[in-house]
Amino acid sequence: MANRLINExxxxxxxxxxxxxxxxxxxxxxxxxxxxxxxxxxxSIGYAACHWCHVMERESFEDxxxxxxxxxxxxxxxxxxxxxxxxxxxxxxxVQAISGSGGWPLNAFATPDRVPFYxxxxxxxxxxYSRMSWMQVLERMHTIWQQQQDEVxxxxxxxxxxxxxxxxxxxxxxxxxxxxxxxxxxxxxxLQQADTENGGFGRAPKFPGTMAISYLLHxxxxxxxEAAKTQALHSLDAMIAGGIYDQLGGGFARYxxxxxxxxxxxxxxxxxxxxLIMALCDAYALTKNKRxxxxxxxxIAFAEAELKDATGGYYSAIDADSEGxxxxxxxxxxxxxxxxxxxDAMLQAYFGIEEEGNxxxxxxxxxxxxxxxxxxxxxxxxxxxxxKILTAKQKLLATRNTRxxxxxxxxxLLSWNALMNIALSKAGAVLSNKSYLQxxxxxxxxxxxxxWADGKWxxxxxxxxxxxxxxxxxxxxxxxxxxxxxxxSGQNDWITRANTLLNDASRMFIDENYCFFYYTSADRTxxxxxxxxxxxxxxxxxxxxxxxxxxxxxxxxxxxxxTEQAFALMQRMAGSVSRYTYSFAYxxxxxxxxxxxFKTIQCNKEDAAVLQQYLLSGAFIITSxxxxxxxxxxxxKKSAFVNGILICTQDACLPPKQSPADVLAYLHLWE
Numbered sequence: 280m281a282n283r284l285i286n287e288x289x290x291x292x293x294x295x296x297x298x299x300x301x302x303x304x305x306x307x308x309x310x311x312x313x314x315x316x317x318x319x320x321x322x323s324i325g326y327a328a329c330h331w332c333h334v335m336e337r338e339s340f341e342d343x344x345x346x347x348x349x350x351x352x353x354x355x356x357x358x359x360x361x362x363x364x365x366x367x368x369x370x371x372x373x374v375q376a377i378s379g380s381g382g383w384p385l386n387a388f389a390t391p392d393r394v395p396f397y398x399x400x401x402x403x404x405x406x407x408y409s410r411m412s413w414m415q416v417l418e419r420m421h422t423i424w425q426q427q428q429d430e431v432x433x434x435x436x437x438x439x440x441x442x443x444x445x446x447x448x449x450x451x452x453x454x455x456x457x458x459x460x461x462x463x464x465x466x467x468x469x470l471q472q473a474d475t476e477n478g479g480f481g482r483a484p485k486f487p488g489t490m491a492i493s494y495l496l497h498x499x500x501x502x503x504x505e506a507a508k509t510q511a512l513h514s515l516d517a518m519i520a521g522g523i524y525d526q527l528g529g530g531f532a533r534y535x536x537x538x539x540x541x542x543x544x545x546x547x548x549x550x551x552x553x554x555l556i557m558a559l560c561d562a563y564a565l566t567k568n569k570r571x572x573x574x575x576x577x578x579i580a581f582a583e584a585e586l587k588d589a590t591g592g593y594y595s596a597i598d599a600d601s602e603g604x605x606x607x608x609x610x611x612x613x614x615x616x617x618x619x620x621x622x623d624a625m626l627q628a629y630f631g632i633e634e635e636g637n638x639x640x641x642x643x644x645x646x647x648x649x650x651x652x653x654x655x656x657x658x659x660x661x662x663x664x665x666x667k668i669l670t671a672k673q674k675l676l677a678t679r680n681t682r683x684x685x686x687x688x689x690x691x692l693l694s695w696n697a698l699m700n701i702a703l704s705k706a707g708a709v710l711s712n713k714s715y716l717q718x719x720x721x722x723x724x725x726x727x728x729x730x731w732a733d734g735k736w737x738x739x740x741x742x743x744x745x746x747x748x749x750x751x752x753x754x755x756x757x758x759x760x761x762x763x764x765x766x767x768s769g770q771n772d773w774i775t776r777a778n779t780l781l782n783d784a785s786r787m788f789i790d791e792n793y794c795f796f797y798y799t800s801a802d803r804t805x806x807x808x809x810x811x812x813x814x815x816x817x818x819x820x821x822x823x824x825x826x827x828x829x830x831x832x833x834x835x836x837x838x839x840x841x842t843e844q845a846f847a848l849m850q851r852m853a854g855s856v857s858r859y860t861y862s863f864a865y866x867x868x869x870x871x872x873x874x875x876x877f878k879t880i881q882c883n884k885e886d887a888a889v890l891q892q893y894l895l896s897g898a899f900i901i902t903s904x905x906x907x908x909x910x911x912x913x914x915x916k917k918s919a920f921v922n923g924i925l926i927c928t929q930d931a932c933l934p935p936k937q938s939p940a941d942v943l944a945y946l947h948l949w950e
Contacts, residue, residue, distance in 0.1 A: 291327040299346035313391035324385040327688035328546035328596040374398035394435035455853035478517030490864035520646035529577030546599035556702035564894040591725035598685035697756035708767035708891035752821040754784040769902030872897035882924040
């Protein structure tokens with residue numbers, strides 16, 4: 280028998296629609312019920328592609344005895360963290376403060392006033408892993424609520440104060456100056472955390488770290504620091520060769536569970552692939568390495584084939600599990616391999632295939648031996664090897680396509696779609712690929728049509744319905760996407776439209792000190808504490824992206840109040856960014872580009888197409904127009920009477936350059 284989640288659109292909530300738990304979706308109704316019945320609330324948060332969310336559901340939420348206890352003593356709410364990232368932010372901050380860790384599934388216990396007082400992540404069906412069972416936790420929380428409710432209420436007030444203070448601390452006036460030397464120190468901080476042997480940063484589990492990689496690539500273009508370039512490219516190369524990259528179907532998994540990038544957490548997220556395309560575009564612009572171009576094209580092809588809705592938007596994710604087993608769809612046992620490829624020592628060496636398996640008695644395909652080494656070992660030329668590998672990939676993929684495919688989370692999120700739009704624009708510009716630019720333009724139109732409803736921008740769309748009010752990252756990434764599309768395509772109307780959207784976002788999200796931006800808009804009433812996020816998570820800090828937007832629009836629209844506000848934000852962040860550069864890598868990138876000088880480059884379409892192929896750190900390219908409309912970006916009006924390429928910094932316009940080569944020489948690009 281279905282519960283009330285059967286009427287929801289979220290694939291994650293629908294996965295729980297047949298649990299015996301009497302789940303509610305997020306909203307006012309369950310909290311009103313909790314008040315009336317004087318019960319604590321369970322807020323259980325996860326997402327459709329989450330392996331451990333599926334495990335806890337099977338072990339506990341599908342258990343009739345456990346569900347009966349939950350239904351009797353609690354009001355139970357199931358939340359898709361991707362639909363409600365604002366809710367997720369609140370409860371994960373609280374659980375991290377309570378338990379010292381966070382993740383998903385996230386299970387929080389809250390008062391009827393929505394304030395969390397206890398929580399954790401995965402709880403097993405019986406005591407293990409030094410954790411209480413889920414049933415033990417339920418019994419303990421019920422007893423505490425019955426016997427110590429006054430203490431719980433007092434603790435909840437302290438929690439609200441803690442969360443409010445944490446948000447205030449994030450925006451505390453602690454201005455510090457920064458210089459080019461500060462950026463060198465930030466680079467050294469990143470390189471100290473770098474895994475120089477395996478690529479990436481830190482130990483397992485290892486996430487892509489795309490913002491840090493792009494920072495290092497830009498640092499090389501500005502300073503010639505070879506160590507920065509080497510670590511950035513080594514990290515990308517290691518991921519491309521690893522199991523985290525789908526060697527058959529393209530696209531990247533969310534992260535690797537080991538240091539060598541072999542064993543992925545097999546879920547594929549739209550945002551990861553968008554961010555990796557962007558980093559690979561930076562790498563290709565710098566090196567012109569054809570392998571980066573191939574992976575950009577393969578990853579876009581993956582998104583088009585497996586994450587594209589028929590109407591034009593991009594889905595959120597593909598699950599890690601199929602048939603209840605993580606990675607089953609993607610891996611090959613020795614028997615599988617033999618049935619498709621047979622005995623071929625060269626291919627076995629290339630893909631790292633082992634008879635006993637390289638992971639849990641099966642094989643994760645990766646590039647275990649490079650082409651040059653294969654050519655030497657097997658006395659073959661690299662062209663012949665490449666042909667054999669391509670044929671093998673086609674056979675293996677055909678076999679894989681006959682398997683039961685992991686489920687797709689087919690909701691579309693504005694923020695993640697905007698990131699994908701940026702990726703398409705960058706790929707179109709860097710690769711001089713008009714089809715990508717056309718796709719980005721068409722997709723931008725799709726977002727404006729489908730995420731706008733009832734006079735507001737919405738966060739999520741599925742099956743013709745746009746729902747849930749947009750958050751700061753939706754606005755920030757969309758504005759950035761409009762700016763990048765304008766630069767890549769020469770459609771300057773997107774700049775003026777981005778300017779209007781920035782004004783709207785500022786009114787809705789700015790904090791009381793008119794400096795940082797809250798994650799939720801001012802008219803939201805369902806979140807007890809409005810949060811300000813400044814650090815990068817899996818996606819860039821929305822405040823950092825808004826700062827980037829203000830810097831670019833300040834230059835393009837000659838709105839000097841925006842550049843002043845952006846400078847003030849970076850000043851406040853300078854200390855944190857210098858100390859914890861990896862966690863604030865997008866901020867670090869902005870501060871580095873500001874220290875070396877943000878600038879606009881205005882030129883004709885042909886020259887723009889040439890310059891777009893290079894990694895021009897801190898430079899925003901605007902295509903000049905013969906006729907300047909009244910609503911055009913003000914910066915364009917300067918170029919109306921100029922022959923050549925006009926470069927304008929934050930405080931001056933330089934004498935015109937006559938060719939792209941002159942511009943590149945002026946920018947002192949390191950080769």
